[in-house]
Amino acid sequence: MPFSTRVPAYTDLRPNPLTAALHERLAEGLEVLDLTRTNPTTTGFATASADWSTLTDAHLYQPTALGSADARQAVVDYYVSRGSVAPEAEHVVLCASTSEAYGFLVKLLCEPGDVVLTPSPSYPLLDSLLGLEAVRQVPFPLIYDGLWHIDFDALVPHLRAARALVLVAPNNPTGHLTTPSDLTQVLELCAEHGVAIISDEVFSDFLFEPTSHAIPLATRPSDALVFSLNGLSKVCGLPQVKLSWIVLGGPPPLRADALERLEYIADTYLSVSTPAQLLLPKLLAERHGFQEALGHRLRSNKNRAREILAGSTCSPLQVQGGWSLPIRIPNVRSDEAIALALLRERGVFVHPGSFYGFGCAVAHLVVSLMCPEDEFAAGLEQVRCALADT
Secondary structure: OOOOOOOOOHHHHOOOHHHHHHHHHHHOOOOOEEOOOOOHHHOOOOOOOOOHHHOOOOOOOOOOOOOOHHHHHHHHHHHHHOOOOOOOHHHEEEEOOHHHHHHHHHHHHOOOOOEEEEEEOOOOHHHHHHHHOOOEEEEEEEEEOOOEEEOHHHHHHHHOOEEEEEEEOOOOOOOOOOOHHHHHHHHHHHHHHOOEEEEEOOOOOOEOOOOHHHOOHHHOOOOOOEEEEEEHHHHOOOOOOOOEEEEEEOOHHHHHHHHHHHHHHHHHHOOOOHHHHHHHHHHHHOHHHHHHHHHHHHHHHHHHHHHHHOOOOOEEOOOOEOOEEEEEEOOOOOHHHHHHHHHHHHOEEOEEHHHHOOOOOOEEEEEEOOOOHHHHHHHHHHHHHHOOOO
């Protein structure tokens, strides 16, 4: 039976060696210090309470393609409470997840086979999301010199054929924010070439220093069509509630045209549940406790990593926000081989940088700053010891 080429072949769906080794170790009942954990519901955080018993109106189904008026206004209020420029409620579109938002936007912007530009390094989920939409992903490289910069020499030649460009702020896993000069140049280039910008801002509540990046890109003046993405999974630590949003920005006539077409797409799926929309104002209003607790852990682990790895052969990269920390390591073996050895020999599970598109010229490991502090410190001590003689 023939299958769509949007879905990888069986040989590509099998676990990679690192994942297979993790499953084997867990099956044998051996301890694993998992430094990749990013699920707020399993890492000791109290998230906003969802009292489903109070949803007396949840039994009524009143479908609205773009989301209910109250829920969309709650998104506006969320931005106001952050002190950022707030969008108009009519420019907010609700969806079930950021992944679905990508799907909506690619359907809006692209024909099968069209080019979408994505940063590298970045999160590998983008590969799957764009592949399932049958578009061609073309990475543009990011260069690190203490801060990350866009390699415009590599980016510009691809803009003529591109339909959309993805920015992630802060990026996952590099934790960097696009520099103001790079952002200005991207906006100008995308406007010149008619390329839409998809700005993934799901980690924008978790910055390590105050910055204008708290402002959604879609609310900034731009001659390019811009879409800002965010949602409850990161904002409130509630991936199970399944509600995200798209904010539209750009030239008003183009934005209005995009909104009309997005309404058609959203109306076709009607994926956002009524209970999630009814709870949204309450959940967003109660996000602060979760964010403060997680922010404290992220900063604590970031500082602890620098203390543990100081003077070693491992060097944490500078991160400006997000939940991850890349660590530069000696380039004596592939980073996947080093990650595999750490798991098999010391029971420490980390991600190789190649998983995210870090080049092979410099080896990296990537760990999650969300891990409980004791586990995080113990795991990094093992990493330091394992690489001490390399």
